[in-house]
Amino acid sequence: MSSDTVVEAVLLAATCGVYIFAGYRAFRIRKALVGALYRSRALWSIVFAALFVPFVIAILPFNFSSGIPVLELDALGAFIIVFNFAAFVFCDRTILVARELDFFHRDTLGYGKVRWLVWTMSAVGMFGSLYGPSSGWVSYLFAILWPGPLAYFAVALAATSLRVPDRAIKSYSKWFGLFTGVIAISFLALTGGILPLVAGMLVASIFYYRATVSLSATSKLDLATLSPIPAAA
């Protein structure tokens, strides 16, 4: 096994660990919260973390120099489609939730209008990349169409975070936007080899964790020093 492969495997293991921990934190947060919007975000964090771990494990060994495919190609393709679909629903719902919490319910970057275009681009890019030609300009087009919408989501989430006054969703949108942006860049950087992708995945997982924990605005209470304020006159 080459040293690159060892580094990739270590990064991969760390990435999975972060996702598992983020999923666990999301589970605890969901138990503590009452608001439906926040609970649904936490539930999505659990589901997505649960999907991400097998995704990371399944997709990357193909590209290792000593790679042993863990899934048959058809099964892997189906899995990537499911994962991609989940990722897009997650981003989509996050933007819609943030819009709901904005006092003026503003449509960030015209998302309401371009929503279906983004979905179509992603679907075409995904199916084209998986089942289309593997060389030529068409393959490059598909390769850009797939992560392209993710980059759009990243920008939309960042813009959303500037508008939403709710501190939990503001922070959540910011970190989730960074997560999505790094994932998009990681896929685009695939031409540079597998290591940038794996490193990008690890960075993204940290942003994902930050997004998850930002759902609960916890306090470090000094229970002994707090006292009631004076009654109104």
Add this chain to the structure above:
Amino acid sequence: MVSTGVPSLDALLGDDGYPDRSSVLVVGPPGIGKEVLGYWFVRTGLIQGDYCLYATHRPVSDVLRDMKGVGIGTERVPEWISSSGSPVKCDLKDATSISFNIKEAVHRNKERRVRVATDLLSPLLVLNPVETMYSYWSQLLSDLKQQDSVLFALAEDGMHPQNTLTTMEQLFDGVIEMKLYEEGLAITPLFRVKKMLGLPPLHGYFRFSVTNTGMEVVPRVQ
């Protein structure tokens, strides 16, 4: 006295609930369940035949969905002032009309006991200078107290500077504070009654949980 709609909270407040002709502010972080206290407050009022008004910056459909989500039936609903789905619209850019509409609705029902629940304090505080809002809320609360009414308002913790919240708290007869307390990896929702008209200071935090059958206050932490 006016029941909070949560028997264990009524018990904590001396078995009766919120004082008559009072205003109560609930402060807490997003998602902790401040609104649920408001839903139970309104729900109980509707059952008891009180006139209930819910003034919100959200669409009626969103609030009803939330109510159903915590097990509160929506066969009886309050009168609404909301961003959409109600005859009387809530325009956050026009604080004067919001105040006018609330007072007008309350005045129309002066023969009954009135319950007003609102989540408009934080949005209006974000969009207007604190000095203006202090006068605004002071005037509104004062007007509502001329009648047999109780106002229940929510404020978002972390959306405003702490001194702004402290200033606003002074306008209210009762302040309930909700917090998410992190200890290790566990997150515990807590609340405390910072002050309540007619009650001695209640020290310490209480755990609480929300289920589909109501809200339960459990033994105090300290």
